[in-house]
Amino acid sequence: MTYARDVGxxxxxxxxxxxxxxxxxxxxxxxxxxxxxxxxxxLPSGSSDLAATGLLWxxxxxxxxxxxxxxxxxxxxxxxxxxxxxxxxxxSAIWLGKAIAMLVFLVAAEVVxxxxxxxxxxxxxxxxxxxxxxxxxxxxxxxxxxxxxAVATRARDLxxxxxxxxxxxxxxxxxxxxxxxxxxxxxxxxxxxxDALFALLCWASFEYVVAE
Amino acid sequence: MSRRSAxxxxxxxxxxxxxxxxxxxxxxxxxxxLVTVAAVLVFFVAPNDADQGFSxxxxxxxxxxxxxxxxxxxxxxxxxxVHLWKRDPRADLESYVAVHQGVIFGSLxxxxxxxxxxxxxxxxxxxxxxxxVLFLVLFLFYAAYFMLRYSVDxxxxxxxxxxxxxxxxxxxxxxxxxxxxxxxxxxxxxVFTRHGPSFGGWILVTYCVAQVAxxxxxxTLYRVELAGKRLDARLRELKEVLA
Numbered sequence: 001m002t003y004a005r006d007v008g009x010x011x012x013x014x015x016x017x018x019x020x021x022x023x024x025x026x027x028x029x030x031x032x033x034x035x036x037x038x039x040x041x042x043l044p045s046g047s048s049d050l051a052a053t054g055l056l057w058x059x060x061x062x063x064x065x066x067x068x069x070x071x072x073x074x075x076x077x078x079x080x081x082x083x084x085x086x087x088x089x090x091x092s093a094i095w096l097g098k099a100i101a102m103l104v105f106l107v108a109a110e111v112v113x114x115x116x117x118x119x120x121x122x123x124x125x126x127x128x129x130x131x132x133x134x135x136x137x138x139x140x141x142x143x144x145x146x147x148x149x150a151v152a153t154r155a156r157d158l159x160x161x162x163x164x165x166x167x168x169x170x171x172x173x174x175x176x177x178x179x180x181x182x183x184x185x186x187x188x189x190x191x192x193x194x195d196a197l198f199a200l201l202c203w204a205s206f207e208y209v210v211a212e
Numbered sequence: 213m214s215r216r217s218a219x220x221x222x223x224x225x226x227x228x229x230x231x232x233x234x235x236x237x238x239x240x241x242x243x244x245x246l247v248t249v250a251a252v253l254v255f256f257v258a259p260n261d262a263d264q265g266f267s268x269x270x271x272x273x274x275x276x277x278x279x280x281x282x283x284x285x286x287x288x289x290x291x292x293x294v295h296l297w298k299r300d301p302r303a304d305l306e307s308y309v310a311v312h313q314g315v316i317f318g319s320l321x322x323x324x325x326x327x328x329x330x331x332x333x334x335x336x337x338x339x340x341x342x343x344x345v346l347f348l349v350l351f352l353f354y355a356a357y358f359m360l361r362y363s364v365d366x367x368x369x370x371x372x373x374x375x376x377x378x379x380x381x382x383x384x385x386x387x388x389x390x391x392x393x394x395x396x397x398x399x400x401x402x403v404f405t406r407h408g409p410s411f412g413g414w415i416l417v418t419y420c421v422a423q424v425a426x427x428x429x430x431x432t433l434y435r436v437e438l439a440g441k442r443l444d445a446r447l448r449e450l451k452e453v454l455a
Contacts, residue, residue, distance in 0.1 A: 149373055155363035163360060163377075166353035167384060170391035181398050190394055194387055201383055208296055208372040 006089040010097025015104060017074070024067050028109040031066050035059040036113075036120050052121040053128070053179045057172050059117075060110065060132065061139070061165075067105050068143035069160040071098055072151040085210050095206040099144040106136050124179065127188065131178030134191035135171045138198060142167050145202040148209050170194055229442055230302055236435055243432040246425035250418070258418040267331040274324040276423040277317050278343060280430045282385070284314030285350070287434075289382040292375035304371035305445075307378055308361065309437045313430050315354045321347045342392050349388050353381060 018025060039055045075081040084094050110132060118124060143164055150160040171194060177187035254272045261268030291307035294300050325344045330336050339345060357377050364370040 149360065149377070152369060152373060153360060153363040154365075155359065159356070159359055159363060162356040166349055166356060167380065169349055170384075170387050173391040173395045177394055177398055187394060190390065193390075197383055197387065201380065205296070205376045205379060208376050211372075 003090055003093060006093040007097045007100065010084075010093060011100040011104075014098060014101035018101070018105065024070055025105050025108060028063050028067050028105060029112055032059055032063040032109055032113040033116055035062065036117060040120060049122045050180055052117075053124075054176055056117055056121075056124075057135075057175050057179070059113070060135070060175075061168050061172060063109055063113070064102075064106050064136075064139045064143055065161055065164060067102060067109075068139075068147045068164065069150070069157055071102055071144055071147040073156075076151045081210060091207040091210055092203045094210060095144060095148065095202060098148075099140045099202075102144050103136060103140040106140060107133075110136070125184075127184035128175075128179035130188055131175045131184065131191060134178075134188060134195060135175045137195040138171045138191065139168065141195065141199045141202050145206060145209070148206070152209065167198075232435065236432075236439060239428075239432050239435060243425070243428040246421070246428050250422040250425035253414075253418040253421055258414050264332055267328070270324055270328045270331075272419055272422040273426075274321065274328055276419065276426040277324060278321045278347070279423060280426040281314050281317035281321055281347070281350075283427060284310050284317055284430055284434075285354075285378075285381055285385065288314060288378045292378035295371060295375045296379075304374065305441055306438065307375060309434055309441065311354060311357060311378055311381075312437065313434050315351065315358075316433070317426075317430060318347050318351050318354070322351065340396065342389070342396070345392050346385075346389055349392075350381070350385065353384060357381070 036059060039052070039059065043051055043055070072081070075084070081094075085091065114124065114129065114132065146163045146167065147160060150156055150163060153159055171191065174187045174191040174194065178184040178191065181187070250272070254269050258269060258272065260266055288307045288310035291303045291310055295303035295307060322344065325341065325347070326336050329338045329341060329344070337344070357374065360377055361370060361374050364373055
């Protein structure tokens with residue numbers, strides 16, 4: 001169980017860093033609430049609740065993007081990544097630890113964002129909340145992976161949304177579907193399938209992103 | 213990242229290259245003949261569609277180009293896997309060239325699909341056309357592939373990142389296809405039903421010839437681009453040696 005211990009240590013490092021420096025999470029929170037206010041004025045009065053639900057998903061994806069874009073920046077800037085690659089642990093543990101930390105941030109942001117959404121717009125069905133949780137898993141697995149790719153390039157922040165958004169389209173489709181239709185079962189199944197497939201792919205190929 | 217050997221001899225990569233059984237000029241001539249035959253069959257031999265008339269003939273190009281684009285993306289992912297797995301030094305460039313051809317054919321799918329949609333349904337773009345939407349997603353995905361590749365310096369890191377991203381593509385294709393199918397239920401409840409044509413006789417022959425022609429054309433273009441890129445790399449390395 002050294003693998004689990006490595007992953008735990010890496011995730012704890014990120015959470016501790018966040019507790020001490022505390023820049024990503026407040027930024028995500030302020031961003032998501034500001035987006036809701038923008039959406040309120042972007043939706044003409046008389047727009048259906050469905051439109052607001054759709055925009056909730058846009059807000060969530062962009063909020064995640066804000067955090068994920070910075071996920072590996074400290075590692076690159078301080079040269080930590082070289083140390084982690086040399087450390088006697090499986091390279092995929094670096095990805096998994098970071099993904100877990102990002103998941104904690106994203107869920108923490110949503111614990112505030114979803115009630116605020118309910119307050120500003122309308123109540124969400126339970127399936128939407130399950131959909132958000134399942135989509136979070138996919139967003140964090142794929143987003144962390146792509147974030148590690150983006151920091152290895154010269155373009156960095158510029159590249160992150162370009163790499164991430166096409167991959168996030170299926171998640172948005174599944175999430176919106178789960179939030180708006182009456183029988184959300186197969187959308188939730190689809191989200192779970194997405195999570196499983198991409199988690200496996202990320203886990204298997206992360207080594208090649210950090211090592212030369 | 214210099215690949216020069218210590219003794220100052222010619223760089224190792226000069227030896228790198230694949231010998232193909234079919235020479236390029238013969239392949240080019242063959243694909244020119246095939247494409248001509250396909251065009252003749254499509255425009256003069258295949259029967260008019262009872263429902264859509266002459267304009268339905270774009271189907272032969274649209275569908276065969278779409279399948280060719282998938283084949284290119286699959287080839288790119290396969291070469292990416294070979295690169296990661298066997299560390300074959302030729303596979304990186306081959307993967308890139310295959311993906312590049314896939315994007316070219318993918319753009320053609322978007323264009324031919326758009327023309328067909330305009331003539332059949334009066335709109336240049338239809339969100340209810342699953343194939344078109346899927347190709348738009350793939351186009352965006354692979355456009356980012358080029359951005360990724362060209363913002364990393366040439367070397368093992370670039371080869372690895374490109375390869376991993378190309379592998380993501382083949383997982384994204386079925387997942388997106390499934391997602392777009394699912395999206396139909398809440399975005400467009402009315403699905404256009406094209407009345408099933410009897411797929412036989414000249415229609416089948418024409419389609420098969422068009423399909424083979426497009427595949428051979430794509431392979432020819434792949435070989436041409438690969439030859440060009442290899443020449444480029446050789447020239448650069450020779451300059452380095454002489455400098």
